[in-house]
Amino acid sequence: MTVPSRSFHVALLRLLLLLAVAIVTGACPPPADTDGPDGGASSPSVAAPATPTSDGTPAGASDSGGTSRPAAGAAEAGSGGGTGSETSKPDVSDTTRPVSYERLRGGVFVPRCPACGDVQPRGADKCAGCGQAISSWRKETLCTRCVGDGRCDHCGDDRICLACDGDGSCPYCAGTGKTPGKGTQCIECGGGGRCVSCRGDGRRDNVAGDFLPTEGWLPGACAVCIDGSGICPECGSTGKDTAGGVCVTCRGTGACPDCGGEGACGWCGADGACVVCDGGGREVLNGAPRGPDERMRSMRTSAGSFLAGRVEAAPTSQGIRIVRTDSGKQVSTVLPRAQVGALSWWMVLQDFGPGWDGRTVADAVDLAKFRSGLADLAVESGWWPLALRSLGQAITIDPVQAQGLRLRVQDVETKRVEDWVKRADAAKKAGDHERATRLLEMVVFKGRGAAVATRADLQLLQVRKDREAAQAKLSEADRVRVANDAKSTAERCIVRGRMRLDRARRLLDRATGLAADDASVDRVLSRAEYAASSSRRLLEQAAYRAPASQISWSVPPETVMTEARLTSASVLEAWATRAISGGRYDFGLRLARRGLSIDGTTENLKLLASEAETGLVRSGVTQGSPPPGKR
Numbered sequence: 276m277t278v279p280s281r282s283f284h285v286a287l288l289r290l291l292l293l294l295a296v297a298i299v300t301g302a303c304p305p306p307a308d309t310d311g312p313d314g315g316a317s318s319p320s321v322a323a324p325a326t327p328t329s330d331g332t333p334a335g336a337s338d339s340g341g342t343s344r345p346a347a348g349a350a351e352a353g354s355g356g357g358t359g360s361e362t363s364k365p366d367v368s369d370t371t372r373p374v375s376y377e378r379l380r381g382g383v384f385v386p387r388c389p390a391c392g393d394v395q396p397r398g399a400d401k402c403a404g405c406g407q408a409i410s411s412w413r414k415e416t417l418c419t420r421c422v423g424d425g426r427c428d429h430c431g432d433d434r435i436c437l438a439c440d441g442d443g444s445c446p447y448c449a450g451t452g453k454t455p456g457k458g459t460q461c462i463e464c465g466g467g468g469r470c471v472s473c474r475g476d477g478r479r480d481n482v483a484g485d486f487l488p489t490e491g492w493l494p495g496a497c498a499v500c501i502d503g504s505g506i507c508p509e510c511g512s513t514g515k516d517t518a519g520g521v522c523v524t525c526r527g528t529g530a531c532p533d534c535g536g537e538g539a540c541g542w543c544g545a546d547g548a549c550v551v552c553d554g555g556g557r558e559v560l561n562g563a564p565r566g567p568d569e570r571m572r573s574m575r576t577s578a579g580s581f582l583a584g585r586v587e588a589a590p591t592s593q594g595i596r597i598v599r600t601d602s603g604k605q606v607s608t609v610l611p612r613a614q615v616g617a618l619s620w621w622m623v624l625q626d627f628g629p630g631w632d633g634r635t636v637a638d639a640v641d642l643a644k645f646r647s648g649l650a651d652l653a654v655e656s657g658w659w660p661l662a663l664r665s666l667g668q669a670i671t672i673d674p675v676q677a678q679g680l681r682l683r684v685q686d687v688e689t690k691r692v693e694d695w696v697k698r699a700d701a702a703k704k705a706g707d708h709e710r711a712t713r714l715l716e717m718v719v720f721k722g723r724g725a726a727v728a729t730r731a732d733l734q735l736l737q738v739r740k741d742r743e744a745a746q747a748k749l750s751e752a753d754r755v756r757v758a759n760d761a762k763s764t765a766e767r768c769i770v771r772g773r774m775r776l777d778r779a780r781r782l783l784d785r786a787t788g789l790a791a792d793d794a795s796v797d798r799v800l801s802r803a804e805y806a807a808s809s810s811r812r813l814l815e816q817a818a819y820r821a822p823a824s825q826i827s828w829s830v831p832p833e834t835v836m837t838e839a840r841l842t843s844a845s846v847l848e849a850w851a852t853r854a855i856s857g858g859r860y861d862f863g864l865r866l867a868r869r870g871l872s873i874d875g876t877t878e879n880l881k882l883l884a885s886e887a888e889t890g891l892v893r894s895g896v897t898q899g900s901p902p903p904g905k906r
Contacts, residue, residue, distance in 0.1 A: 365391035365405035374409050386411075414560045418552035419797040420862070425556040425570055427543035428801060431494035432618055433480045433575065436473035437805040440798070443477040445470050447774055462770055472809075494547020494622060495540050496660035499812070500531035502691065503538035503660030504717060507531055509819040511716025518822045523832065524815040529720070532815075538660060541869060545664060547622070551862050554626070560858075566633070567626035572597075574623070575616035582610070589627035590620070617656050625649055625665075643673030647680070650687070659691040692722045696731065703738070709820070712738055761821045765828050768817040772835045775810035779803045779842050787849060796853065804846045811839035844874035851883045860890035 367390045374395055377385040386395045390407035401408055417423050428434055435441045444450030445468050448461035452468040460466040469475030479492070496503030506512045507525035514527040521527040530536035539545035548554030555565030573583050574597070584599030587607065594611040612620060628645045630637030646669035653662035663684060670680045699714035715731045715738070722728035749757065782803035789796050818832040847870035854863035864887035870880040 367405050367407045371408040371410050415557045418558040419794045420551040421549035423556040425549055425554045427547050429542040430498045430540035431547040432492055433478055436477055436479055437802050438472040439470035441477040443475045493658055493660050495545040497534035497538055497540055499533035505531050505536040505538040506717050511713040512720035513716055516819045516822045518824045520822050520824050523818045567631055574619040577614050586623055590624055621652055639673050643669040662687050692718055761826050765821050765826050769830050772810045772814045775806045779806035783846050800850045807839050807842040811836050840873050844870045844877055848879055855887050860887045863887040
């Protein structure tokens with residue numbers, strides 16, 4: 276009689292254990308490549324990968340940076356099918372507890388009961404084994420910050436207008452063209468009834484020409500300074516207004532007042548994505564945001580139209596595979612690169628970098644190469660802020676290649692300055708001497724020491740001479756007319772600035788009167804801050820071109836600008852308070868810091884910033900599992 280070998284017994288024992296687990300948990304045996312919490316033998320538990328459902332909601336757990344063990348007693352209790360006599364008693368609590376997720380190799384997550392360690396089915400609110408009330412670690416709701424759009428509402432292409440909230444009507448006369456209660460022509464829209472900011476289409480669309488020449492539109496770039504340059508949009512770095520006095524916009528520093536000279540959008544993480552949902556469109560509570568393959572997108576085609584859908588994977592040489600809904604059915608199509616707008620292609624590509632799915636750890640060399648490739652695409656389209664940002668990221672990721680990458684940064688800066696020279700020449704030919712002067716001042720500042728800066732300086736001298744000669748040719752009657760027009764414009768700016776401030780205060784009052792769980796509060800506060808900021812920018816632009824030394828203002832422009840700053844700080848304080856009380860510590864900290872950059876004397880904002888920093892630290896300690904890492 277042949278005696279079975281030791282390996283036969285071991286194999287038989289493993290088979291019996293797997294069958295026992297399958298019977299208890301109702302799941303199939305674990306795949307061969309899965310490891311337990313300690314990276315050793317196969318874990319006696321199984322869970323399906325976190326794939327999105329038909330509506331895009333992830334069916335599994337959120338991504339995390341490493342393995343998270345079950346709560347106390349889970350290791351001893353196993354999955355409820357143990358045969359040992361020393362099994363620990365489940366630590367059942369009367370309060371609802373979040374499930375603990377165990378991460379297996381390959382990015383698979385196993386939801387376990389925090390009391391006994393049993394594997395839990397999706398959506399379970401009570402453990403069938405021990406009766407512990409549980410809640411899913413990852414819960415999703417529509418992001419109230421971006422209202423599901425996924426994009427920053429202060430930078431980027433084709434964003435919803437904050438002035439009219441996408442309505443297209445003038446928010447100061449409700450589209451009637453008449454001043455409420457007076458019947459006179461609306462001073463904001465001139466009687467047309469259309470929103471001045473978006474020209475009536477409800478969106479800030481660069482292709483349609485809604486953006487003013489001095490406004491930025493690239494995702495992640497400051498929307499106030501030109502090309503995300505960080506230079507004052509009015510004086511072009513000189514720090515002086517048209518009369519030679521101190522520029523009221525930058526207060527003589529020459530730097531952009533909104534980004535502080537950084538050139539990056541202060542409302543997002545310099546990537547154009549909503550900071551709450553990270554571009555996913557849905558807020559994920561206690562979990563990582565939606566991955567690039569889970570979020571809905573609105574992509575511009577090369578023809579200028581828009582296509583909404585979900586990108587399944589990284590772009591390939593064939594194009595982008597997008598899933599969209601057509602007549603109630605999910606349809607998967609491939610869009611060749613030639614049919615996708617250049618900026619939409621770039622934004623999709625940046626989301627699908629090495630290791631985007633969280634299942635592999637990307638090598639620093641590969642990441643730096645990927646970012647360098649993004650910079651090449653941005654340079655081809657003349658997107659200088661995007662190119663410089665990508666190169667800066669590559670330098671940080673791979674310091675070994677830093678020297679060569681810095682040379683490329685200098686090359687991009689040179690090309691950007693040359694582009695400004697071309698645009699200045701075009702502005703001069705079109706008769707826009709103000710824009711030409713501003714661009715040439717930027718060229719002198721950025722290209723100082725180079726031949727291009729010397730030529731720009733000579734061009735500036737010629738522009739000033741032409742302007743002085745034109746003024747000298749004016750008759751006395753023309754000079755009086757020009758002065759009266761400037762004074763009338765200044766008076767209109769005061770009225771329009773006050774209208775914006777009144778609107779900001781009304782929106783703030785409306786937001787504070789809404790319930791704490793009202794999903795519209797974030798949007799109302801965002802519009803309130805925008806109204807206060809636009810009031811300040813309106814006066815800054817007017818006071819630069821018609822300074823108090825030349826025009827007799829009925830109200831000093833600095834007075835209205837100070838009111839606008841205080842109003843913005845008040846809105847941001849209320850907003851930060853709401854965000855922090857709701858557990859959005861990261862967002863609340865951003866709001867508090869932005870408020871302090873506008874008004875650094877507000878003690879409440881300092882306290883809110885400190886509270887948000889403390890909350891960020893505590894949030895990683897009080898949860899049932901370690902905070903999931905970003906994808």
